[in-house]
Structure formats: structure tokens, C-alpha cells
Amino acid sequence: MSRRARILLPLVFALAQLGPAAAAPVDDARLLAADADAANWLLPGRDYADRRFSPLRQIDASTVKRLAPKWIYQTGTAATFQTSPIVADGVMYLSAPFSHVMAIDAKTGREIWRYEHKARTRKLxxxxxxxxxxxxxxxxxxxxxxxxxxxxxxxxxxxxxxxxLADPSSEPEPTEDRASLGKADPALKGAVSGSTGIGANSAPLVFDGKVIIGITGVGYGLHLDSDRPGAPLGAVVGVAGRYGRPGFIAAFDASSGAEVWRFDTTQQGWEGAFRQTTPYGVPLDRDIAAEKAAAPEHKDAWRYGGGSIWHAPALDPNTGVLFLGVGNPSPQAAGESRPGDNLYTSSLIALNARTGKLVWHYQQTPHDMWGYDVASPPSLFSLDVDGKKREVVGQASKLGWYFVHDRATGELLFRSEPFIPQSNMFRAPTPEGVVIAPGVGGGVNWSPASIDEANGIAFVAAMHWPSTYRAQEIPATADKPAVRYFNIEPAKSGMYGLMTAIDLRAGGKLLWQQKTDEPLIGGVLATAGGLAFTGEGNGDFSAFDARSGEKLWSFNCGAGVNAPPIAFMVDGKQYVAVAAGGSQIWGFRQGGAVIAFGLPD
Structure with missing residues (x-):
């Protein structure tokens, strides 16, 4: 054997162990340039601006009808599947339910390696x-x-x-009497369950040597489980009391895992201004006098205040500012034990990415009692507003409006026309029940929107799923005081989805809408090929003409498509990939597949 062979053989052997593909390390320079890297999908929203827009155009309105599955990867876990994969140099990295992670060949779907996560608690x-x-x-x-x-x-x-991030076992026990709820109200059928806890389900964001992540579950409260498999959530149940903790987003050193900074989403002074209207002028059904009278008794309510983080932030690298939404306050649906506006819950906030300090906030729903989290990730883009180019941040809300703000100050520039029916918004509950729309699910839930900046269009996947909001009471007994509780029950029928294109250059006018059989949960991918992709809980994965809204192509994936699609290129060929695994909470058929689509060879 020659000396050259003796040198090269170990290298060849080492490369062979990497499997069919290997990605180069990704540094800050590559992440900052992700928007210009058409072939890869390096960040949760493809670029730091979180626009979820692919510049690839090989698959377009003229070729999409020939789109077909190129490979199917089975994770082996059939459960609620919401992953948005990333792709680097021909390797796809994805998370499966229960936080397992896989690397697979993005051209063939063959597994390269697999990490099986072992949770330290059974209480999720x-x-x-x-x-x-x-x-x-x-x-x-x-x-x-x-x-x-x-x-x-x-x-x-x-x-x-x-x-x-936190110790789930250290959470305080809830103070509400769950057993009494189940026994005293026949409508609840004894099935009240769930709790406030701590977990994390969003993708982290990597920036400047840091890994940034928020926690979830701190505003979760209680819920009524569905009475049959495959049925959606029965109801959200709220009871005043002290349970939970503040949510937070934090940055960790990417080399060591040491915490660098933390921002708590509820803090002392969270009562705010006791607003009678939203910042955009819509009246809130609140008894401000009663709240102020109760405030001294509940001055420490912020310590149990909730405010989960349901998505990875968007980032402006030029200013070093993060943009993210914060979830509802705790206890959910019950406001008596948390007087005030409950800052910074149900808000869009801007933070310094290097220090975690607050830059500005905009609270979409002060004193939120309806579950109107700011759950869908914001996007950053440039837009002409009143003849002036502005650097803006947009967010598709559970309220049914797309909000556009000045990125530096948080000033609201405009909100779109409603993209979903609205009725009885911000109405207080009654014993008979008030039907509110959007319901507790939204609007746009956590589903990411997609922004075509060049054409000034936002694409949103939303749902019409009204809820009935009731205030009820378990009478006092000789040994127990009365218990007042709140029940937000999603409708059992009449729900549907709306895929919408919003003309941002026209101040948020709706460009087109397409009604879908199922409420839309999962998100949108728009491409330079003039297409917008989204999926439904019935398994349909569809492509729409970005200009007209015409459905051009559809494929049934066999399980609910309730995850955001992505696009990438390997060896000169474009692919569109999506997870097909459904959602238990929405009652959509579960599975464990990732499917990549491409044009015939």
C-alpha cells in the first residue's frame, strides 16, 4: 500500500461513517446570510426575519401539478406532530414528538443518526x-x-x-378544587384535568454565540378532555387562584449551556394602566373599579402570572433586537385573582438579544380572559406606508387581524381587515353563555404566516371555530365556600379553515381567501414560484396560486398535516417537505411521517 493510500484511507473511512450526506458546521456568517442561501433552510423561519418565504422557483404554477412524493421518512412515533425541519448541505434535521431528534439525508430520506430523548418526568x-x-x-x-x-x-x-430550563417537579400544586368541579357540574362529566406546568416546544434561535428559548405551559390552566378518541378538546376551564409561575425567555451560551440572560414575561407592576379599551380602541368588558378594589389583595399575582412562549423569535441582526409574542396570563379565563392589564401577557414584545432587556411592548389583549395569546411568530420586512419606506414587524393574531408595527418603536401602523369572522369579542362570560368568535383557538393559532416581501403579501392559515364562554358557580356547602369557574367550550360543528392572502401595501386589505373543510393549524410556505402551501387536519397538503388563490394541487398524506412546510434544494432539484402527524388537541388523525415532494426526474 502506498504512503498516499495509507494517508487517504482513514479519511475516506471517516467520511463514509457520516452516511450518504454530511453538512458543514454552520457559523454566524452563514446564519446571517440565510436569506440569500436559496438551497438551504437554516433557521426556524428560513431567515432571521422569519418570513418563511423560499426564493426557489423550479416548482411553480405551471409545474406544481406534477408534484409527487420523492421519499417518506417515518419517525416511529404517532403523536401530535408540529415540526418544521431545517436543512443544511443536503442533511435534514428534525424533531419528533417527545423531543426526539433525527438527521436524515434530504435527498433520499434515509436516516443518518437519531437521538432518543428520555424525559425526566411523565407529567407533560x-x-x-x-x-x-x-x-x-x-x-x-x-x-x-x-x-x-x-x-x-x-x-x-x-x-x-x-x-x-426549569424543574417541572418544583411547580406548586394548584389551589383550585378540581374534584369538586367534576362532581358538581354534570356538564364536566368529572373529566377536568390538566395543570399549569413547564415544558418547551418551540425551536430555539441561535445568534451571536447564544441559544435563545422560551418555556411553555405556565398559562395552561385546566381543560376538559374530549369524550372520545379523535375528538377535539372539550373545553378550557378557568378557576381563580394561585398556581403556576411567570413564563420566561432566556439565552444560553452555545458552548457550555450556561444561562446568559433571562426575561420574565410577568413582573411586579404588571397591573399596568387598567385599560378600558385595547390599544387600538376596541372596548373591553371589564369592571375596572372592582379590579382596582381587589388589587391590594392580589398584589403578588404576577408571581403566578403565566405568559408562555410558543414560537422562536424573529431577529433584526442590524439592531440586535428580538421580536416575539407572549401567551395568556394565568389563571386562564379567570380574571378575578389577577386584577390589572397583566403585562406582558398576550403581547408582542421586543427585547435586546444580547441582554434580554425590554425595548418595547404592545399588548393586543389587556387582562386577557379569552385565551387570545400572541402565539404565531412575528415576521420582519420592509414596507411602504403612506409613501414612506418603513422597517416593520407584522404578526398574524388569534384575534383575526394582521398587525403591522414600526420595528423600532412598536407604534401600530395598521391592522388588516378581519381575515376570520368576529363576534362578541372581549365580552365577559355569562351564566347562559356568550358565543365568541374567534374562539379560544383563534384566528391564527401558533401557525406561522409567510411573507412575500417583494409583492407585499402576507399569507395566513386561520380557523373559524367559535366558543361558548360561561361563568358558573358551585354553591357553598357547610364546609366549603362557593367556587366560581369559567368554561370556554369550542363549538362541536360549523368550524372551518380560511387560507388568506393579505395585501400589505393596501393597508391590510384581503387579496383573496379560500375556505377549507378543516380549521387550519400548521402554517404556510410561500415561494418565488408563485405558490403558497398549507395543510389540513384531514391529511390534504395543498398548493394555491399566490396571486389568485386558486387551488392548483393537493395530495392526501394519510394523517393530519398540522405542521409548517419548508422548501430546499439538493443537487439542483427543489423539494417541498412537511410533517404529516396530526394533532390530538384538535382531533386530527395522528401519524409520524415527514414527506418530501419534488418534480419527476
Whole structure:
């Protein structure tokens, strides 16, 4: 054997162990340039601006009818599946339910390595779903159902470090009498369950040597389980009391896992101004005098205040500012024990990415009693407003409006026309029940929107699913005081989805809408090929003409498509990929597949 062969053979052998594809380490320079990297999908929303828009155009309105599955990867776990994969240099990295992570060949779907997560608790606050991983500095990062942040070696999947975000077992026990609720109200059928807890299900964000992640579940409250398999959530149940803790978003050192900064989403002074209207002028059905009178008794309510983080933030690298939404306050649906506006819950907030300090906030729903989290990730883009180019941040809300703000100050520039029916919004509950729309699910739930900046269009996937909101009371007994509770029950029929294109240049006028059989949960991918992709709980994955809204193509994936699609290119060929695994909470058929579509060879 020649000396050259003796040198090269170990290298060849080492490369062979990487499997059919291997990605180069991803550094800050590559992440900052992600928007210009057409072939890859390096960040949760493809770029730091979180626009979820692909510049690829090989698959377009003239070729999409020939789109067909190129490979199917089975994770082996059939459960609520919400992942948005990332792709780097021909390798796809994805998270499965329960926070397992896989690397697969993006051209063939063959597994390269697999990380099986072992949760340290059986009590999951928010179900098994995980919305994606992050890549950077030779590592893959995943936030887990049991509130940990794990760094994996990008090449092998081996654990590099494992940091605790919080200890789920340390959460205080709820103060509400759950057993009394189930026994005293026949409508609840004794099935009240769930609790406030701690987990993490969003993709982390990597920036400047840091990994940024928020926790979920702290505003969760109680819920009524569905009475049959495959049925959606029965109801959200709220009871005044002290349970839970403040939510937070934090940054960790990417090398060691050490915490760098933390921002708590509820803080002392969260009562705010006791607003009688929203910041955009819509009246709120609140008894301000009663709230102010109760405030001294509940001055520490912020310590139990909730405010989950349901998505990875958007980031402006030029200013170093993060933009993200915050979830509802705790206890959910019950406002008596948390007087005031409950800052910074149900808000869009801007933070300094290097320090975690608050830059500005905009509270969409002060003193939220309706479950109107700011759950869908915001997007950053440039837009001409009143003849002037503005750097803006937009967010598709559960309220049924698309909000557009000045990125530097938070000033609301405009909100779109409603993209979903609205009725009885911000109405207080009654014993008979008030039917509110959007219901507790939204509007746009956590589903990411997609922004075609060049054409000034936002694409949103939304639902019409009204809820009946009741205030009820269990009478006092000789040994127990009366218990007042609130029940938000989603409608059993009449719900549907709306795929909508919003003309941002026209101040938020609706460009087109397409009604779908199922409420839309999962998100949108728009492409330079003039297409917008989204999926439904019935398994349909569809492509729409971005200009007209005409449905051009559809494929049934066999399980609910309730995850955001992505696009990428390998060896000069474009692919569109999506997870098909349904959702337990919405009653959609579950599975465990990722399917990649492409044009025939």
C-alpha cells in the first residue's frame, strides 16, 4: 500500500461513517446570510426575519401539478406532530414528538443518526409536540417537553451538553378544587384535568454565540378532555387562584449551556394602566373599579402570572433586537385573582438579544380572559406606508387581524381587515353563555404566516371555530365556600379553515381567501414560484396560486398535516417537505411521517 493510500484511507473511512450526506458546521456568517442561501433552510423561519418565504422557483404554477412524493421518512412515533425541519448541505434535521431528534439525508430520506430523548418526568404540561430544532457551531439544539435545552453533536447526534430550563417537579400544586368541579357540574362529566406546568416546544434561535428559548405551559390552566378518541378538546376551564409561575425567555451560551440572560414575561407592576379599551380602541368588558378594589389583595399575582412562549423569535441582526409574542396570563379565563392589564401577557414584545432587556411592548389583549395569546411568530420586512419606506414587524393574531408595527418603536401602523369572522369579542362570560368568535383557538393559532416581501403579501392559515364562554358557580356547602369557574367550550360543528392572502401595501386589505373543510393549524410556505402551501387536519397538503388563490394541487398524506412546510434544494432539484402527524388537541388523525415532494426526474 502506498504512503498516499495509507494517508487517504482513514479519511475516506471517516467520511463514509457520516452516511450518504454530511453538512458543514454552520457559523454566524452563514446564519446571517440565510436569506440569500436559496438551497438551504437554516433557521426556524428560513431567515432571521422569519418570513418563511423560499426564493426557489423550479416548482411553480405551471409545474406544481406534477408534484409527487420523492421519499417518506417515518419517525416511529404517532403523536401530535408540529415540526418544521431545517436543512443544511443536503442533511435534514428534525424533531419528533417527545423531543426526539433525527438527521436524515434530504435527498433520499434515509436516516443518518437519531437521538432518543428520555424525559425526566411523565407529567407533560403541553403534550408531546415539538416545533423544531436549531443549528449552529457544529451542534443541533432542541428544547424538550420536560423543560431542558439539549445540544447534540451535528455529525453524530451525541449529547454535548444538557441544560435545565426549569424543574417541572418544583411547580406548586394548584389551589383550585378540581374534584369538586367534576362532581358538581354534570356538564364536566368529572373529566377536568390538566395543570399549569413547564415544558418547551418551540425551536430555539441561535445568534451571536447564544441559544435563545422560551418555556411553555405556565398559562395552561385546566381543560376538559374530549369524550372520545379523535375528538377535539372539550373545553378550557378557568378557576381563580394561585398556581403556576411567570413564563420566561432566556439565552444560553452555545458552548457550555450556561444561562446568559433571562426575561420574565410577568413582573411586579404588571397591573399596568387598567385599560378600558385595547390599544387600538376596541372596548373591553371589564369592571375596572372592582379590579382596582381587589388589587391590594392580589398584589403578588404576577408571581403566578403565566405568559408562555410558543414560537422562536424573529431577529433584526442590524439592531440586535428580538421580536416575539407572549401567551395568556394565568389563571386562564379567570380574571378575578389577577386584577390589572397583566403585562406582558398576550403581547408582542421586543427585547435586546444580547441582554434580554425590554425595548418595547404592545399588548393586543389587556387582562386577557379569552385565551387570545400572541402565539404565531412575528415576521420582519420592509414596507411602504403612506409613501414612506418603513422597517416593520407584522404578526398574524388569534384575534383575526394582521398587525403591522414600526420595528423600532412598536407604534401600530395598521391592522388588516378581519381575515376570520368576529363576534362578541372581549365580552365577559355569562351564566347562559356568550358565543365568541374567534374562539379560544383563534384566528391564527401558533401557525406561522409567510411573507412575500417583494409583492407585499402576507399569507395566513386561520380557523373559524367559535366558543361558548360561561361563568358558573358551585354553591357553598357547610364546609366549603362557593367556587366560581369559567368554561370556554369550542363549538362541536360549523368550524372551518380560511387560507388568506393579505395585501400589505393596501393597508391590510384581503387579496383573496379560500375556505377549507378543516380549521387550519400548521402554517404556510410561500415561494418565488408563485405558490403558497398549507395543510389540513384531514391529511390534504395543498398548493394555491399566490396571486389568485386558486387551488392548483393537493395530495392526501394519510394523517393530519398540522405542521409548517419548508422548501430546499439538493443537487439542483427543489423539494417541498412537511410533517404529516396530526394533532390530538384538535382531533386530527395522528401519524409520524415527514414527506418530501419534488418534480419527476
Amino acid at each position: 404540561c403541553c403534550g408531546p409536540a415539538n416545533r423544531g430544532v436549531a443549528i449552529g457551531y457544529g451542534k443541533i439544539f432542541v428544547a424538550t417537553v420536560d423543560a431542558r435545552l439539549v445540544a447534540l453533536d451535528q455529525t453524530t447526534g451525541k449529547v454535548v451538553w444538557d441544560a435545565s
